[in-house]
Amino acid sequence: MILAYRNILLILACILCLINTSCRSVLNIQDVVPTASFQGVKVQQFPPKLSLEETDLKLGLTFAYKNPYKKSLPIPQHSFSFKLNGKDLPGMPLSQEGFTLAAEDSIHITYVATFDLNPQGKLKRYQVLGKDNRLEFYSSFTVNLVEYVGSLANSFDIPLPDESKGSELAKNYLDKKLGSRTLELSHGMNFRLPTLPQIKPSTNPMKVEFIGQMETVDLKLLKDGLSPMVNSLIEVNNSNVLSDPFVSMMKDSIDVFGIGRVNVASYLMTTILTPFFGVEANRKWNDFINKLEPEEDVPMLNHLVLTYVDPNSPIQSHWENFVESWGDLDTMPDQIEFPGPRVTGMEVSIPFVFKNTNEFPIEAPLFFADAEFNAFTPISFEMGAQGRDRTIAAGEEKELWVKLRLNWNMNEASDGIFQLLQGDQFTTRLKGETQIDMGYGPMSVKIDLRNMKLQWGN
Numbered sequence: 001m002i003l004a005y006r007n008i009l010l011i012l013a014c015i016l017c018l019i020n021t022s023c024r025s026v027l028n029i030q031d032v033v034p035t036a037s038f039q040g041v042k043v044q045q046f047p048p049k050l051s052l053e054e055t056d057l058k059l060g061l062t063f064a065y066k067n068p069y070k071k072s073l074p075i076p077q078h079s080f081s082f083k084l085n086g087k088d089l090p091g092m093p094l095s096q097e098g099f100t101l102a103a104e105d106s107i108h109i110t111y112v113a114t115f116d117l118n119p120q121g122k123l124k125r126y127q128v129l130g131k132d133n134r135l136e137f138y139s140s141f142t143v144n145l146v147e148y149v150g151s152l153a154n155s156f157d158i159p160l161p162d163e164s165k166g167s168e169l170a171k172n173y174l175d176k177k178l179g180s181r182t183l184e185l186s187h188g189m190n191f192r193l194p195t196l197p198q199i200k201p202s203t204n205p206m207k208v209e210f211i212g213q214m215e216t217v218d219l220k221l222l223k224d225g226l227s228p229m230v231n232s233l234i235e236v237n238n239s240n241v242l243s244d245p246f247v248s249m250m251k252d253s254i255d256v257f258g259i260g261r262v263n264v265a266s267y268l269m270t271t272i273l274t275p276f277f278g279v280e281a282n283r284k285w286n287d288f289i290n291k292l293e294p295e296e297d298v299p300m301l302n303h304l305v306l307t308y309v310d311p312n313s314p315i316q317s318h319w320e321n322f323v324e325s326w327g328d329l330d331t332m333p334d335q336i337e338f339p340g341p342r343v344t345g346m347e348v349s350i351p352f353v354f355k356n357t358n359e360f361p362i363e364a365p366l367f368f369a370d371a372e373f374n375a376f377t378p379i380s381f382e383m384g385a386q387g388r389d390r391t392i393a394a395g396e397e398k399e400l401w402v403k404l405r406l407n408w409n410m411n412e413a414s415d416g417i418f419q420l421l422q423g424d425q426f427t428t429r430l431k432g433e434t435q436i437d438m439g440y441g442p443m444s445v446k447i448d449l450r451n452m453k454l455q456w457g458n
Helices: 002-019 165-178 220-234 245-250 264-277 279-292 300-308 315-331 416-422
Strands: 035-045 056-066 073-075 078-084 094-096 099-101 106-116 131-144 180-193 198-201 207-212 215-218 253-256 260-263 335-338 343-355 366-373 376-385 397-407 425-436 443-455
Touching: 035 106, 035 180, 056 180, 094 106, 099 106, 220 300, 220 315, 245 264, 253 264, 260 264, 264 279, 300 315
Parallel strands: none
Antiparallel strands: 035 056, 056 106, 073 099, 078 094, 078 131, 131 180, 198 343, 207 343, 215 335, 253 260, 343 397, 366 376, 366 425, 376 397, 425 443
């Protein structure tokens, strides 16, 4: 009876020692058993390939495993699964290979799931693309700790008497309570599965701007000298300019005895010419009159070209081109600018429309890159939205610009871009940055390639 009571006291002493400050320290459950705690989530891969059918997203959830023992601890192979809006994803569960935790060490293990972003792919029937979803991760497995419980007393300075029935009872109790450990890993989060944007041409025109000082030409003197004459020939309706005195007389009216007032030409045609030449004489006379004095007011040179020039001759098309070109010149500003020797570069800007096809907002993509040759920047390239606001609301569109800038400033860094043509050797640097937001905030990739040896020219 006394011995049994003593053994019970020893077991209680062992348990109390695990939580009592009289031991080495206050012990939590994390101090005596292996644990796995969630650390974070990261979009591991989003490779936009040439084909939408091959575009996928890889998401990784990281857990920290901790081994409290003074000897290595094997973690067995185990399965894990992801659920999206309460439904198992295709291909679940997945498997994690076993691994070993070093003594009193920790390690980070990432569980990865791949999501097919093809609108006609595996996730089509789930109706989750382009939306905010609920993602759940779960894994559960058992770790055998029997061989570690025997060393628990030494690991945590628990005083157990050797070679005693009390010690054996205490060990059996610890084996039963701590001989195995079921680790449950779980995490839930809101999860976005983005769809690729729609890109289409903008209705705005592209722009070409020259950098530096433009040359100026004054067209006012030329336009003032030519406009009065050319405009009168092209625009003014001068039916009387072509008037002939004889034709005017023939078109006049006279009084004829016994007949009354008649047109001279009509009277002569009827009484003299028609009896000899027939009605064809009257038709030819009317055609002749219309050639010299058209019934409708038309520009004079227009009338001459259309009346007297062979329709098969190129003169008519040349005249039409001249009229059109003169109209362009006449409406030009009196002073125009053109690139000359003091222009140091040019910038080409091409607009396009970027549509967010998701049900959540994103930021417009951003890209820039330039090349440096001996501290001289001959070319740069950038893409982005104008202004500071890069947000594109769900289902909305925003106009973006692609800009290419060329610089041939010979006063910058020795001979500028013309140094490329001289066969000189120089050190180059390519640098830039790309930012893209697929619903998780801007992801940035920077480029900085230095000391690239190039030799252009001869």
